[in-house]
Amino acid sequence: xxxxxxxxxxxxxxxxxxxxxxxxxxxxxxxxxxxxxxxxxxxxxxxxxxxxxxxxxxxxxxxxxxxxxxxxxxxxxxxxxxxxxxxxxxxxxxxxxxxxxxxxxxxxxxxxxxxxxxxxxxxxxxxxxxxxxxxxxxxxxxxxxxxxxxxxxxxxxxxxxxxxxxxxxxxxxxxxxxxxxxxxxxxxxxxxxxxxxxxxxxxxxxxxxxxxxxxxxxxxxxxxxxxxxxxxxxxxxxxxxxxxxxxxxxxxx
Numbered sequence: 001x002x003x004x005x006x007x008x009x010x011x012x013x014x015x016x017x018x019x020x021x022x023x024x025x026x027x028x029x030x031x032x033x034x035x036x037x038x039x040x041x042x043x044x045x046x047x048x049x050x051x052x053x054x055x056x057x058x059x060x061x062x063x064x065x066x067x068x069x070x071x072x073x074x075x076x077x078x079x080x081x082x083x084x085x086x087x088x089x090x091x092x093x094x095x096x097x098x099x100x101x102x103x104x105x106x107x108x109x110x111x112x113x114x115x116x117x118x119x120x121x122x123x124x125x126x127x128x129x130x131x132x133x134x135x136x137x138x139x140x141x142x143x144x145x146x147x148x149x150x151x152x153x154x155x156x157x158x159x160x161x162x163x164x165x166x167x168x169x170x171x172x173x174x175x176x177x178x179x180x181x182x183x184x185x186x187x188x189x190x191x192x193x194x195x196x197x198x199x200x201x202x203x204x205x206x207x208x209x210x211x212x213x214x215x216x217x218x219x220x221x222x223x224x225x226x227x228x229x230x231x232x233x234x235x236x237x238x239x240x241x242x243x244x245x246x247x248x249x250x251x252x253x
Contacts, residue, residue: 006040009052009077010246013253016081021252024083028156029247032083035152037239038228039090045231046102048074056089057161067111067179069104078161082253088158091148095140098220102227109133114168115187116178126185130168138201138208141165150217151224164190164201172196 004012010033015021020029043050049072051059056075063071076093079085093107101108112118113133117126141160148154172188190197246253 010253020083034243041231042228045227064111071105091144095143112178112182116182119183134167138204142208
């Protein structure tokens with residue numbers, strides 16, 4: 001089951017290590033909360049249920065283990081930080097939905113990725129199979145700041161979980177467990193083969209930046225706004241009202 005609602009986590013948000021409540025103005029925090037409500041509406045428009053409980057990475061690994069094609073929960077929060085981290089995670093998930101298949105669990109990305117492939121897949125097809133995921137991940141990684149700025153008018157720093165995308169790069173030494181029905185792929189690991197990993201990752205990210213030009217951003221924003229409108233719920237107060245109220249109600253939110 002999904003965790004607390006967005007309203008609940010914002011009303012109970014603790015101070016974060018970034019000290020957002022000190023480094024961002026009330027106006028910027030209001031912007032951030034308005035962005036999160038728009039994200040929440042879009043996720044519901046796609047038929048997902050966002051889970052805002054801290055510890056997204058561990059819960060996502062558990063979902064991978066279940067590999068349930070009916071799973072519609074999206075894990076989006078791995079840190080106490082609401083603004084720089086949670087907003088960044090939200091934009092990352094928006095991009096995954098926009099370039100993936102949101103009619104499916106996990107935006108249409110097979111649960112075994114990025115370190116495994118279906119057991120029946122020929123070894124000669126591993127690179128091509130992983131490439132689709134890698135390209136989507138690169139877009140969702142490098143697109144966070146441009147989309148936050150273009151869609152939400154956010155020009156302060158928002159962060160993803162890491163300083164480089166998480167890619168399945170076949171041809172390395174590392175092997176990890178994968179869900180049933182998949183087989184692990186020896187992959188290039190950023191800890192054990194950092195130079196090789198970063199060189200390949202940065203190439204993917206450079207290509208993603210070139211793809212994500214102004215025309216593409218405009219197209220993605222139009223699609224987001226369409227699904228946002230579909231998911232907007234009339235039962236809760238207007239997001240603009242909540243966005244203005246919450247930073248004053250909770251000094252950390």
